[in-house]
Amino acid sequence: MNDSLLLTLGLRVLAVETALATGLVLVVLLAASFGEWWRRRRARQLAAARDVMARLLTGASPSAADEDVLRALPLGVQEALVLEFGRAVRGVSVERLSALGHRLGITTRAADRCASRFWWSRLQGARLLGALDHDCAALRARLDDPHPTVRAEVLHWAAGRADGQVIDALVARLVDPARLCRFTVRDSLLRVGQPAARALAQFLERDDSIALADALFVARGLAQPELIAPAIRLCEHPHAIVRARAVSVLGALGGDDAASVLLARLQDDDALVREAAARAIGEIGHWGGASALADRLGDTSFPVRRESAISLRRLGSVGVLVLRRARQSSNPFAVDMATQVLDLPDSVFHRIAA
Amino acid sequence: MISVPSFVYSMIFPVFDRAIFAYFMLLLLSYGTLVAAALWELIGHVLRVRGESRQWVLGSAVSPSISILAPAYNEEATIAESVTALLALHYANLEVVVINDGSPDRTLEVLRDRFALVPVHTIVWRRLDTKPVRRLYRSKTHPNLVVVDKVNGGKADALNVGLNLATGDLVCVIDADTIVDADALPRLARPFLADAATIATGGMIRVANGSQVSGGRVLEVKAPRNPLAGMQVSEYLRAFLFGRLGWNELGGTLIISGAFGLFHREAMIACGGYTHDTVGEDMELVLKLRRRAYEAGQRHRVLFVPDAVAWTEVPETVAVLGRQRDRWHRGLADVLWRHRRLIGNPKYGAMGLVGLPYFLIVELLAPVTELLGWVALAVWVLMGALNAKIALLFFALAYGLNAIHGTLAVLADELSFPRYRRTRDRLIVIGWSMLETFGYRQLTVLWRVRGLWKFLRGRTDWGKMERRGFAPPTVAAPGAASSPPGPVRAPA
Numbered sequence: 108m109n110d111s112l113l114l115t116l117g118l119r120v121l122a123v124e125t126a127l128a129t130g131l132v133l134v135v136l137l138a139a140s141f142g143e144w145w146r147r148r149r150a151r152q153l154a155a156a157r158d159v160m161a162r163l164l165t166g167a168s169p170s171a172a173d174e175d176v177l178r179a180l181p182l183g184v185q186e187a188l189v190l191e192f193g194r195a196v197r198g199v200s201v202e203r204l205s206a207l208g209h210r211l212g213i214t215t216r217a218a219d220r221c222a223s224r225f226w227w228s229r230l231q232g233a234r235l236l237g238a239l240d241h242d243c244a245a246l247r248a249r250l251d252d253p254h255p256t257v258r259a260e261v262l263h264w265a266a267g268r269a270d271g272q273v274i275d276a277l278v279a280r281l282v283d284p285a286r287l288c289r290f291t292v293r294d295s296l297l298r299v300g301q302p303a304a305r306a307l308a309q310f311l312e313r314d315d316s317i318a319l320a321d322a323l324f325v326a327r328g329l330a331q332p333e334l335i336a337p338a339i340r341l342c343e344h345p346h347a348i349v350r351a352r353a354v355s356v357l358g359a360l361g362g363d364d365a366a367s368v369l370l371a372r373l374q375d376d377d378a379l380v381r382e383a384a385a386r387a388i389g390e391i392g393h394w395g396g397a398s399a400l401a402d403r404l405g406d407t408s409f410p411v412r413r414e415s416a417i418s419l420r421r422l423g424s425v426g427v428l429v430l431r432r433a434r435q436s437s438n439p440f441a442v443d444m445a446t447q448v449l450d451l452p453d454s455v456f457h458r459i460a461a
Numbered sequence: 462m463i464s465v466p467s468f469v470y471s472m473i474f475p476v477f478d479r480a481i482f483a484y485f486m487l488l489l490l491s492y493g494t495l496v497a498a499a500l501w502e503l504i505g506h507v508l509r510v511r512g513e514s515r516q517w518v519l520g521s522a523v524s525p526s527i528s529i530l531a532p533a534y535n536e537e538a539t540i541a542e543s544v545t546a547l548l549a550l551h552y553a554n555l556e557v558v559v560i561n562d563g564s565p566d567r568t569l570e571v572l573r574d575r576f577a578l579v580p581v582h583t584i585v586w587r588r589l590d591t592k593p594v595r596r597l598y599r600s601k602t603h604p605n606l607v608v609v610d611k612v613n614g615g616k617a618d619a620l621n622v623g624l625n626l627a628t629g630d631l632v633c634v635i636d637a638d639t640i641v642d643a644d645a646l647p648r649l650a651r652p653f654l655a656d657a658a659t660i661a662t663g664g665m666i667r668v669a670n671g672s673q674v675s676g677g678r679v680l681e682v683k684a685p686r687n688p689l690a691g692m693q694v695s696e697y698l699r700a701f702l703f704g705r706l707g708w709n710e711l712g713g714t715l716i717i718s719g720a721f722g723l724f725h726r727e728a729m730i731a732c733g734g735y736t737h738d739t740v741g742e743d744m745e746l747v748l749k750l751r752r753r754a755y756e757a758g759q760r761h762r763v764l765f766v767p768d769a770v771a772w773t774e775v776p777e778t779v780a781v782l783g784r785q786r787d788r789w790h791r792g793l794a795d796v797l798w799r800h801r802r803l804i805g806n807p808k809y810g811a812m813g814l815v816g817l818p819y820f821l822i823v824e825l826l827a828p829v830t831e832l833l834g835w836v837a838l839a840v841w842v843l844m845g846a847l848n849a850k851i852a853l854l855f856f857a858l859a860y861g862l863n864a865i866h867g868t869l870a871v872l873a874d875e876l877s878f879p880r881y882r883r884t885r886d887r888l889i890v891i892g893w894s895m896l897e898t899f900g901y902r903q904l905t906v907l908w909r910v911r912g913l914w915k916f917l918r919g920r921t922d923w924g925k926m927e928r929r930g931f932a933p934p935t936v937a938a939p940g941a942a943s944s945p946p947g948p949v950r951a952p953a
Contacts, residue, residue, distance in 0.1 A: 110851060113851060117858060121858055131865060131868040132891060134872060135871055136887075138875050138876060139875055143883070230508075231511075287655040287656075290523055294522070409586040447583075449582075450579075452599055459604075
């Protein structure tokens with residue numbers, strides 16, 4: 108390529124670059140100044156509307172004029188308010204918010220969005236309906252949305268709608284391929300609480316996948332009697348993580364049957380299970396397990412030794428006595444762990460044991 | 462003017478010209494791809510998190526527990542404020558592990574007084590080999606605070622002690638002088654909830670110089686007036702928003718800044734924790750994590766999260782900045798040398814075939830090529846072989862690309878997660894970005910070449926890092942300096 112051609116070509120590229128750079132700077136300036144103006148305006152609108160919204164939701168002398176003020180706001184601000192208040196209010200205020208959303212047309216628009224072909228639009232629709240605590244077929248259909256973020260949003264909403272259909276859908280999603288959804292399902296089932304226990308027990312009886320570990324995590328949080336039988340059965344499961352979780356369910360439930368299973372699990376081949384069993388014995392306050400826990404102070408696994416010592420201290424005076432005796436033990440591991448746990452300030456111990 | 466043999470004109474100059482041109486085109490292609498991938502990723506991320514409630518993650522009993530590891534060396538002036546800010550971060554299941562790396566000053570005494578520390582019998586589960594631990598402390602007033610006093614061994618050793626002590630599912634690594642946004646942790650933890658294959662996430666490091674800082678929080682973000690700090694703002698924006706984010710899409714993320722990163726604890730321990738004898742321990746750790754995952758045939762993800770923000774004070778003097786850049790480049794060279802067998806190896810997927818070759822050719826060798834370009838320019842001037850118009854044009858083209866790259870980064874920042882509240886500050890950042898090419902850029906080239914030279918000569922020291930500090934002036938010591946933002950350069 109000769110010099111003059113190179114120069115001509117270079118100058119043309121430079122002209123394009125200059126135009127592009129100038130354009131970008133202008134766009135930044137526009138975006139910055141418009142953005143600043145827009146943010147200030149929106150902040151002003153939100154600040155004024157929050158008072159109105161609070162009056163409408165608390166029932167403190169609301170008026171039609173208040174509602175008109177909200178109606179006059181841009182749709183984006185109305186939706187931002189609904190999301191903000193939807194997360195903050197409870198009880199009768201939620202019903203008022205739901206009714207208000209209906210009157211302002213937000214509910215209809217959000218339901219329409221739930222049918223959008225774009226996932227982000229469906230997500231926003233689901234968030235708005237969730238904030239309005241609105242139950243409709245459009246939202247329920249999104250429990251099977253192809254996009255995990257949308258599905259997770261609806262699974263989160265579902266915790267507030269604990270009917271049989273929703274609970275079954277939640278439990279079925281314990282095997283969802285997306286981790287975000289499995290995380291949300293566990294959270295939602297814990298928030299549903301006792302009504303979910305039966306469906307969960309059935310799941311524990313019929314499923315044999317690794318999803319059992321997630322289900323048992325929820326079972327521990329629910330701590331309902333119908334979960335004892337499947338938990339005891341799953342203490343024999345071939346997967347160590349499932350056995351460990353089953354053991355921890357027993358720690359939350361207690362009972363004579365549980366105590367004998369836990370003592371047996373203290374001898375499990377897997378350290379994860381022994382650790383969970385040691386913790387569970389402390390949780391159920393089973394004094395009879397003190398000597399077995401004392402033996403575990405010399406376990407080959409550090410976490411098992413630590414949990415055994417913490418459980419002993421948790422047992423109260425009997426356990427503390429055992430720990431003090433362990434300080435004279437010939438096993439240096441037992442001595443160290445007993446000494447450390449006895450040294451822990453009460454506040455730290457309670458946090459660890461919680 | 463020097464007389465030039467004819468074969469130089471006919472053979473050497475054209476070859477050299479073409480080599481430089483080819484390298485320039487490679488840089489353009491790399492940066493173009495990274496910018497496109499980053500913008501795509503950024504749009505998706507903004508759509509996902511817009512309007513999301515973080516209370517959901519914060520308040521859930523299912524959320525993973527996090528242990529923050531904060532190594533400290535001679536931080537008596539700021540440690541109490543830093544730890545208080547860490548304890549106040551918005552995350553329910555949080556543990557803070559402060560590792561006093563044998564500070565000769567009053568760091569430990571300050572901690573003991575401020576947080577009512579009591580010694581407990583010192584036993585540590587030594588899953589990683591470290592220098593001896595002197596004493597373990599727990600706080601009567603803050604049950605989630607653990608303080609460990611150990612024999613000095615550098616940042617990597619301190620972090621390994623922290624790893625031995627941490628109990629969280631995830632481990633957050635920060636520098637003791639890093640200011641973390643109160644809601645940054647749930648943002649950084651989100652990818653771990655979304656995908657079980659996530660083994661590490663890194664947050665956005667922003668420059669705090671010039672901003673109003675109080676009580677361990679950045680209260681008002683302002684653009685720095687100091688030229689060196691100002692130009693680093695633009696560099697950091699480009700490095701994180703384009704460099705890091707672009708690699709999310711391309712699967713070649715190799716750097717999680719040691720100033721603010723979140724890791725899967727068991728994965729970290731399984732790969733042996735931090736390596737002691739390198740100054741690039743952040744990148745080394747990520748490479749080890751990914752290498753191990755590839756070798757075990759495990760699907761894994763290392764991600765950058767643009768809305769999880771931590772703030773750092775960048776050097777404002779030429780000497781300190783020079784030492785920092787020299788060290789970063791030595792670290793890069795060292796890590797690439799240690800893992801040289803992975804470069805171009807298809808067994809290591811995108812990391813081996815794309816990420817590592819990029820870091821070798823574009824990141825490591827860029828300063829050498831640029832320096833060669835400047836030297837060649839001088840030689841040609843002396844030989845009278847230079848077409849001044851073309852040289853000037855080439856410089857203008859490179860400058861233009863740099864300006865576009867920098868402005869695009871400011872625009873992407875503005876349209877995604879803006880921090881500057883005043884137009885004036887944005888203008889100042891753009892201004893610094895435009896001035897970078899004149900002097901600053903050439904200095905960074907020299908520092909990085911110096912780093913490479915030192916690496917070849919086997920130097921592994923950290924160099925002294927002086928900081929003005931957000932509070933009274935402090936001096937951070939070996940191992941306590943901030944970490945590289947990664948790729949920061951524009952084509953030239």
